[in-house]
Amino acid sequence: MAAKSESYENMIKKLDDIVSSMENKELTLQETMKSYEQGIKLCNKLYKYLNEAEGKVKILSNEQEEDFLGNEE
Template structure:
């Protein structure tokens, strides 16, 4: 299974390809579909991380003050 950083890199490569390369409609649709799948995986990873942070916090949520 890919980690967060690897998934972000794959998504960035897809975005760069779609912005900079002349793709056929079929290629663009394939890239778009793959990008959506990667985005969903990334969203799931972030939600799981948020849930773990809340569980580890005594108050349910932590204020991350930089002061």
């Protein structure tokens, strides 16, 4: 998953802060581009984090389904 020291919630908070600063402050073009780049990097980390979590849930769900179906026989 994403860096161990960086939780999903922490990354969401950072992304929210970036969006808020872009919406509420008059930033220079350079500052806006830097914020945008940081936001895109965070989005990519979050996407990877969620994809990995989804994969684990699918694996666990399949195992539970197999256990359940296996006990019926």
